[in-house]
Amino acid sequence: MSLTVGVLSIQGDVQENLVSSKSAIDELGIDGKVIDVRTPEEISQLDGLIIPGGESTTIGQLSLVNGSLKVLKEKIQNGMPVLGICAGMIMLSNTANDRIVGKTDQPLLDIFDIKLERNSFGRQKKSFESDVSLDSIDIPKFNGVFIRAPSVSDVGSDVEILSKFNDRIVAIKKGNVLGIAFHPELTEDISIHKYFINLVNNSKN
Amino acid sequence: MLPLSGERKDAKGIVSDKINSIDTLRGSSTVKRGFAHMLKNGVVMDVTNVKQAQIAEEAGAVSVMVLDKLPSEVRKSGGVARTASIRIIEEIMDSVTIPVMAKCRIGHVNEALVLQETDVDMIDESEVLTPADELHHIWKWDFTTPVVNGARSLAEALRRIEEGASMIRTKGEPGTGNVAEAIKHIKNVNDELRTIKSIYDSGDNQDLVRMAREFKVSYDIVEQTAKLGRLPVVNFAAGGIATPADAAYLMSLGCDGIFVGSGIFNSDDAKERARAIVLATTFWNESDKVKEAQKMIDERQSMLGLDVNTLELRMQDRGGSA
Numbered sequence: 001m002s003l004t005v006g007v008l009s010i011q012g013d014v015q016e017n018l019v020s021s022k023s024a025i026d027e028l029g030i031d032g033k034v035i036d037v038r039t040p041e042e043i044s045q046l047d048g049l050i051i052p053g054g055e056s057t058t059i060g061q062l063s064l065v066n067g068s069l070k071v072l073k074e075k076i077q078n079g080m081p082v083l084g085i086c087a088g089m090i091m092l093s094n095t096a097n098d099r100i101v102g103k104t105d106q107p108l109l110d111i112f113d114i115k116l117e118r119n120s121f122g123r124q125k126k127s128f129e130s131d132v133s134l135d136s137i138d139i140p141k142f143n144g145v146f147i148r149a150p151s152v153s154d155v156g157s158d159v160e161i162l163s164k165f166n167d168r169i170v171a172i173k174k175g176n177v178l179g180i181a182f183h184p185e186l187t188e189d190i191s192i193h194k195y196f197i198n199l200v201n202n203s204k205n
Numbered sequence: 206m207l208p209l210s211g212e213r214k215d216a217k218g219i220v221s222d223k224i225n226s227i228d229t230l231r232g233s234s235t236v237k238r239g240f241a242h243m244l245k246n247g248v249v250m251d252v253t254n255v256k257q258a259q260i261a262e263e264a265g266a267v268s269v270m271v272l273d274k275l276p277s278e279v280r281k282s283g284g285v286a287r288t289a290s291i292r293i294i295e296e297i298m299d300s301v302t303i304p305v306m307a308k309c310r311i312g313h314v315n316e317a318l319v320l321q322e323t324d325v326d327m328i329d330e331s332e333v334l335t336p337a338d339e340l341h342h343i344w345k346w347d348f349t350t351p352v353v354n355g356a357r358s359l360a361e362a363l364r365r366i367e368e369g370a371s372m373i374r375t376k377g378e379p380g381t382g383n384v385a386e387a388i389k390h391i392k393n394v395n396d397e398l399r400t401i402k403s404i405y406d407s408g409d410n411q412d413l414v415r416m417a418r419e420f421k422v423s424y425d426i427v428e429q430t431a432k433l434g435r436l437p438v439v440n441f442a443a444g445g446i447a448t449p450a451d452a453a454y455l456m457s458l459g460c461d462g463i464f465v466g467s468g469i470f471n472s473d474d475a476k477e478r479a480r481a482i483v484l485a486t487t488f489w490n491e492s493d494k495v496k497e498a499q500k501m502i503d504e505r506q507s508m509l510g511l512d513v514n515t516l517e518l519r520m521q522d523r524g525g526s527a
Binding site for chain 2: 065100
């Protein structure tokens with residue numbers, strides 16, 4: 001059966017994720033399509049979803065307004081695979097603290113039981129590229145682009161750590177839900193998107 | 206996908222260092238242009254104090270731009286407009302979680318360095334402030350902090366990108382509440398993009414060389430842009446946007462997002478208007494939602510607009526010939 005993977009198109013780098021996911025599907029030779037989605041109706045038809053990078057406060061508030069946040073949460077709880085990137089990872093967490101401002105009052109999906117810090121590496125001048133490894137999912141080397149990135153300092157017992165940058169956790173997994181603090185869609189390397197598409201494919205078939 | 210490269214080997218803004226023992230690279234084009242990518246489909250709002258910045262964040266803005274005075278007040282007060290007080294920029298950085306930008310004068314390298322040192326997330330080399338150098342813009346490759354520039358045409362946009370701008374916005378006519386110039390500028394850029402794209406598709410390299418000479422930029426950037434059929438960096442609308450419908454229209458013309466200057470905090474319904482402009486930008490292609498957004502504001506509370514034909518000061522002409 002044909003796969004339908006969506007990229008949440010509220011705010012942020014939607015286009016880049018559409019391109020990376022399309023390449024991943026093509027390279028894997030899977031029968032499927034990638035679409036941008038925004039409304040609850042569009043989301044309800046998906047087999048998998050990417051929440052892209054952007055501003056988590058904006059994406060959260062606006063997906064709350066149009067009712068897509070509620071549908072999203074139900075779909076994820078019913079097992080739909082999700083890849084949350086940067087802002088998307090923040091959206092998937094149960095609480096968010098800003099490095100400077102402290103605890104933020106923003107709509108979240110409450111899927112990951114984690115201790116997450118927003119803007120963890122500092123402001124934009126401190127944003128960086130660096131090699132990271134996700135050995136447990138067979139991606140030994142990946143050029144991580146960290147843009148005002150969050151990080152995780154502690155995870156609940158059901159959350160698996162996929163990658164650490166020094167002592168900070170930058171990639172996590174819980175069942176079919178992935179959270180990545182850096183931006184795989186900003187590089188040519190599509191191995192993380194391929195891993196996610198496979199996850200969607202296996203969960204459907 | 207937009208190319209994130211476009212690196213110059215001699216760019217002093219690129220910094221190799223280590224976090225603990227791990228090698229990292231800061232200020233690369235991927236990191237600087239990538240930051241702008243995260244703002245797409247969002248609204249950046251001009252603010253002058255903490256209270257306005259918090260209203261902007263609550264309304265769903267993706268970033269705030271700190272100024273000493275809103276563009277309309279700059280226009281009224283006359284005199285020299287400079288970068289905002291560092292103390293106020295820092296107060297705002299400490300009170301919102303979204304990125305904070307600030308403006309420096311065109312060509313004023315040290316104002317920009319001060320802002321970089323202050324750790325703002327992006328610098329706007331802006332025609333709203335009084336230009337410090339009529340002949341040169343800042344060489345932005347030497348900055349680790351990304352810089353956005355205004356442009357009225359493709360030629361201006363490409364000249365700024367060649368100087369290292371990580372993002373472009375239309376100039377429009379700031380502080381007027383009149384969206385006509387922003388519309389003119391994005392349509393100019395779109396027309397010229399169509400022209401060079403069709404030349405590229407026809408394979409007439411000699412004609413692309415002619416365009417490069419006309420634009421006063423290198424052949425390489427013209428070819429790269431022509432091949433893409435769009436600017437190689439994120440392109441926002443700015444200058445005179447005052448209502449949700451203004452924002453939605455500019456999004457429909459292919460802008461990646463919106464800057465709102467005086468339009469929000471010079472109106473009498475700032476909170477509702479900020480929210481409404483965010484909604485109209487996000488849902489610009491759903492006309493029922495834009496209508497709902499437009500209904501949130503009251504035209505009697507909009508800022509009084511200005512006719513751009515009778516202005517004494519045309520901010521958009523600043524730095525335009527360089």
